[in-house]
Each structure stands twice: as C-alpha cells, then as structure tokens.
Amino acid sequence: MRRQGVRALRQLGASAAVVIVAASLPAAAAGGGFSYLQMPARGGLALSGSPYRWTTVSPRGGQRITVVARVERRGGRVDRWWSLPGAWHLAAPAYDGAGAGLAGDESLLALQRFDPAPRALRRVTHLALLETGADSGPRRHRGAAPVRYLSLHGDYGVHAVSADGSTLYLVHTVAPMPRPRFTIQAYDLRTRELLPAVAIRGQRRAFGGTAVTRLQDASGHRVYTLYADGAERTTRAYLLAHDTSAGSLTRVGLPSLRGRRDVLMLRLRLDTTGQQLTVGRQRSLAEIDLRRLPQPPPFPTVGTYSEVVGESAQGRPIELLEVGDLSLPGRLLVFGCIHGDECGASALEPLRGGCPDPYLHAYVVPNLDPDGSAAKSRLNAHGVDLNRNFAAGWRPLGTPGSLEYAGPRPFSEPETRLAARLIRRLQPRVTIWFHQDWGERAYVRAWGQSAPAARRFAKLAGIGFRLLPWPAGTAPNWQNHRFPRTASFVVETPRGKLDDSLRARLTAALADFGEELGEDPGVARKG
Secondary structure, three states, rough: OHHHHHHHHHHHOOOOOOOOOOOOOOOHHHOOOOOOOEEEOOOOOOOOOOEEEEEEEEEOOOOOEEEEEEEEEEOOOEEEEEEOOEEEEHHHHHOOOOOEEEEOOOOOEEEEEOOOOOOOOOEEEEEEEEEEEOOOOOOOOEEEOOOEEEEEOOEEEEEEEEOOOOEEEEEEEEEEEOEEEEEEEEEOOOEEEEEOOOOOEOOOOOEOOOOEEEEOOOOEEEEEEEEEEHHHOOEEEEEEEOOOOOOOOEEEEOOOOOOOOOOHEEEEEEEOOOOEEEEEOOOOEEEEEHHHHHOOOOOOOEEEEEEEEEEEEOOOOEEEEEEEOOOOOOOOOOOOOOOOOOOOOOOOOOOEEEEEEEOOEEEEEEOEEEEEEEEOOOOOOOOOHHHOOOOOOOOOOOOOOOOOOOOOOOOOOHHHHHHHHHHHHHOOEEEEEEEEEEOOOEEEOOOOHHHHHHHHHHHHHOEEEEEEEEOOOOHHHHHHHOOOOOOEEEEEEEOOOOHHHHHHHHHHHHHHHHHHOOOOOHHHHOO
16 A cells, blocks of 8 residues: 555646546536535645645556545645545535635644535535644655544535644535535534534524535634525525634625626635635625624524424424433434324424423424324324334235225425435434324334333333234334334324323423433443
8 A cells, every 4th residue: 555655646746736536526516506516625724824735646547546646735745644545535515616624723634535516415424534634743754654534424525624623614515406405514523522503693504505615713723604596587595604713603694796697716815814705706796794704603502493204195294302411412203193084193202391301402303294284194194104114124915095005106295315315424322202092092013123111111100011023024123123222112192182281291201311321321231
C-alpha cells in the first residue's frame, strides 16, 4: 500500500492547484433540485486563513486506496499524507463543488465513500473520520491512518464539522427529487450517537431545495449555505446560517432572488470583517448584515416534537413524535397503530404526570395507516394488511380487500417502506407495536429474541404475556430477523377506546421501560 501511496503522491505534481478527484455535477441539477448526491469536491478543501489545502487522490490501477494529503498553499509542497483502503473523497454538499468536512482547528477530516450517483435514496451511508492532528505528530504520516469508519442507515452527506472536531453535521435527505427534502442532523463523535435534527428558532423541521453554494467563516464556527427551492420561474432562495458550536440554525429568506433563472450560478462572499455576507454573481444581488440576524433561542431539549416523515398511499401525512430529553440517545420506538381500525393506542406517549419524561428519549409514530383510519378499515387504501407486507417470511396471502391480504410483494406499500426506513434510520433497541383484538384483557405477545424485553414490559404494565410465533410478513418478524441485537414485540389491547386505568398503566410502563433502556441498553436481551 505504501508503494501505491507514493505513486498517488507523485500524481499531485508540483502545483497545489491540481484538481483532485474532480467530477462534474449531474445535469439533472440544473433543473432546480436534486437529491444530495455528495459528489467529490473540486479543487480540494481549504479553510479561510489556513496555509494548507486538503486533497484526495487515488492511484491508477493496482490496489484500490485513497491518499489524503495536506498541501502547502504557497509552493504546493505535500506537507503530510495518509493512506486509506478503499475509494473515499471530500464531500461537496453544494452545487458549486466546494469541499466540506474539515474541523475549524483542522484536527478532523470527514470523508465520504465514493458511490456512483444513485437513482434513489441511499440505504446506507459510509463515512471515514480521519484524525489529522494538524499541530502534532510526524510531518508525514505513512502506513495505517488514524481513522474511524461510520455507517449510517439512510441517505446522509457531510455538511460540516464543529470547530473543535467534536460534532459531525450531516445532511439527511428524507425525500428525493423532484421535491427534495432534508434535515440537518448532528452526530456526537464522543458518544457516537446520532442526535435529532438541528433546531431552527426553537422548531424542528425539514427543509426543501438544492444547496447552491456555501462558505465557512475563518473561525470555523459558522457555515452559510444558499438554497434554491422550486422550479425555474418560481424559485425561492433562502440562506441557512449554521452555528456549529451552538448547534443552531437561522433561516433568512431572500425575496429579491425569487424567480431568477441563474440562481445555481450565484455565490456567497464574506467581507474581511466577517459581518457582511453578499449574494451575487458579477454584482451584488443581496446583502445580509450578519450582526442583525435573529438569534435563535436556546433549544429546549425536553418536550414533544413532531415531524412529518412521509405520506400514506392516498397522500395523508404520517407523523413522527420525539418525546423526552432529545439530548439523550433514542432507544425506544413505538407504533401506536398499524391497522386503521385498531388505533386505541395512537395517543399513547411515555409521559410522567402528563408531561414528557426528562429521563428518556423515545420515538412515537401515532398512526402508520391514516387511510385505513379514515375508511374505518383494517387495511390501507390499496386493500393491503400492512402487518403482512414486511419481508421476513412473506408469502402470497389473500386477495385485495381480504382481511390479511399480504400485497403483491414485500414492501409494496408506501407505509411499510416508510416504517422500514424509519427503523433503519433511528436504529431503536426496542420497538413496540400496538394492536387491538376482541379479547377482554390486554397482553404482550412475543417470540424468539424479543421475549425477554416483552416479558419485562408486561411486568411493568401489569398485563399478561404470551409466547406465540409470528405470522408470515409481520413487522416484528422482519425486525427480529433483520436486527439480531434488538427486540420488537406486540402489545394487544381490547377493542375500542382504552379505559383510563389501562391507559395510565401503559403510559407509565412506556416511561419506565424507556428509562431502563437509557440506563442499560442490554435490558432488551435480559428481560
């Protein structure tokens, strides 16, 4: 590998202006919106005021490796270099191709694995976190690189790294083109936890549009990104000012740029004082006094926060709630309703005295089948039983409209695909699915690896437990096969509205169980 690395370094040549791993952006981007493909940065990456430029290069032929080099901007001499197995690149989160992912103190560099431009959202994103230690260590690092690898379920791209290198900020694409939507999420590199979406003025939300251009201030604390949302004639432009140290966002509308056809060609410029930001091309089209930007209030970490994460077959919104202290790791996921006529538990949340529990962080999907609820039917709008449409053990069952119709194929329904995406994204240790049957008593149902956690929840709720195999194509069956170190089980309650006593017991049990998971994730296996 060392011989390969030396060959790659020779390709750098004597000039620091060489474009490393350059790639043109897809033509589809010119249409006014595309998924964050995270194409390689053009021309490397350099922070304002830094004497270095960071580049990546892969040698032609032979063993596939990537060499990361720190090049002196004045003179073009390679100052330090590291070799990594595989194909990695500096991410370019905006249309202008500028690189991103370097901490303000240059102690950490985030790289993204090279993938061809995907036609749909990625299922898994692979990142490499290189500890560069700009002010320590040998002048040249050869051999094994001080690198950590990170894999996340979902379509993520590098957005920024906090100035001290403790937090990685990621663009999470939740809907692809033609109407791309995304959130910006933080990954705590110390605790190795993916945190909730970054706050904007005290509210969490998804954004829309294409990142056009971005820049980072000299301190490395703030990142400014210009976005374009909509078609050519109706394009709306806005700026996101991201404080990577405080972990907050400020959105600034730019009405003067509305409807411009050359919005993808615009660039940002920051004056020498760092207080005036200009948007334009050859001349200034908008100026932003950064001193007058509204300061977002401190984001309360304890509460209940909602986000629309998808739509049903008929376009009804499906909501995700986050309950408790969002600074804690989220290990519990609750689906209140998967059959449209079994939604007695859709209002359940892990609460204490009617308030969010400050000692846990849980996710709740109140209703996965809003079409069925509107029609007062067990099935979704396509006549499919969603709890027979998951992949594990799936087999053709019934006909459209019959009570257990499994659909034409696994994950044929938008609701089950959404549930699978959420589970991959949130990576819960325990998932609880609420159902209702015709019996008079509530009970917990589980099988296999989910039994210990299910028994524990049944004890906390003061209800019965039954060890029963999963039917083909059910959600817990799929989860327990797909994620072997987790637990997924069912809570069956009597039909109709929950009585007050059972509601109180289940609410308290969810809170107690969530707290136990937060203190000891192994409770999912111990029972």
